[in-house]
Amino acid sequence: MKIVFHGANARAFEPGFASLLDRPHEISVVSDAADNVAERDAIAAAEVLIGVKHDATVPKPERLRLYHAPAAGTDGIDRSRLPPSAPLCNAFGHEYAIAEYVMAAVLNRFIPLAAADRDLRKGEWTLWPSRPNTLRREMGDTTMGLLGFGHIGKAVAARAKAFGMRVTVANRSPVSSPLVDQSFGLDQLPAFMASADTIVASLPLLPETRGVVRKEGLAAMRSDAVIINVGRGPVIDQTALYEVLKQRRIGGAVIDTWYAYPADVNATTLPGRMPFHELDNIVMTPHMSAWTNGTVRRRQQTMAENIGRLERGEPLLNVIA
Numbered sequence: 001m002k003i004v005f006h007g008a009n010a011r012a013f014e015p016g017f018a019s020l021l022d023r024p025h026e027i028s029v030v031s032d033a034a035d036n037v038a039e040r041d042a043i044a045a046a047e048v049l050i051g052v053k054h055d056a057t058v059p060k061p062e063r064l065r066l067y068h069a070p071a072a073g074t075d076g077i078d079r080s081r082l083p084p085s086a087p088l089c090n091a092f093g094h095e096y097a098i099a100e101y102v103m104a105a106v107l108n109r110f111i112p113l114a115a116a117d118r119d120l121r122k123g124e125w126t127l128w129p130s131r132p133n134t135l136r137r138e139m140g141d142t143t144m145g146l147l148g149f150g151h152i153g154k155a156v157a158a159r160a161k162a163f164g165m166r167v168t169v170a171n172r173s174p175v176s177s178p179l180v181d182q183s184f185g186l187d188q189l190p191a192f193m194a195s196a197d198t199i200v201a202s203l204p205l206l207p208e209t210r211g212v213v214r215k216e217g218l219a220a221m222r223s224d225a226v227i228i229n230v231g232r233g234p235v236i237d238q239t240a241l242y243e244v245l246k247q248r249r250i251g252g253a254v255i256d257t258w259y260a261y262p263a264d265v266n267a268t269t270l271p272g273r274m275p276f277h278e279l280d281n282i283v284m285t286p287h288m289s290a291w292t293n294g295t296v297r298r299r300q301q302t303m304a305e306n307i308g309r310l311e312r313g314e315p316l317l318n319v320i321a
Helices: 037-045 095-110 113-120 151-162 186-193 215-219 238-246 293-312
Strands: 002-006 026-030 048-050 066-068 143-147 166-171 182-185 198-201 226-229 252-255 282-284
Touching (some): 002 037, 095 151, 095 198, 095 226, 095 293, 151 166, 166 186, 182 186, 186 215, 238 252
Parallel strands (some): 002 026, 002 048, 048 066, 198 226, 226 252, 252 282
């Protein structure tokens, strides 16, 4: 079969991919722009297309048998541009890396290693136990609130419990898990937001989740609470988030998923229309939380398995309904 990796993100999954397949296939890689005849012809003739963005700027793959996202999110793929008979599948395996990112963000809040190192290099013993007001709160005395309890939420909950944290969850569907101390529906969002010291948003971007965290939910947060977004940026209303941070009504934010992205890998752009970069109570990272060797390997294995299933006529994994 003709397998095409489309774009810089997909290209990262091509090295070593052929060795995971049951038999040889014709594999090619095209750029995000696909702006030359050879690349456009490759997309048009693809039987398996791997990518995270598919819109009217690229040819319709008329021979397509499978579109596979090497990611969990498929909101960048216009399904109307795919043949009706071609299933759309996604890939997970990112939850372990993202859970590590979340715990690193929380640990950084409770254990100020960088600040202590910075000061001591100047001879300043700022956090020395002999000084007043240097006692730290332990993570095990706090509550982790998980907005979403899918692959990421479950992985974060397991690690939070390992630190002795209490775990609350707000989810679209009911939650019953030994990892969860209290659960809420999305219609109870203010109560959920008030329940935790750290809120972790990992919801996918769907019509019902876009802007689900609004001014009211953010206003309900504890004054020293931190919100972390590793799901999709627009799940949290951009203006409301900026205002609550600017006015210092919450403790801060760690944001990895954004409202605006660069047009290509070499472009420079700020990640939203609000000037988050001017605030000192937010940590900004470039959608990097899942990007590890392990994530790439696990997603490669899922995609290779699905290509084998496609050839054998077996049910595919992770089909997006």
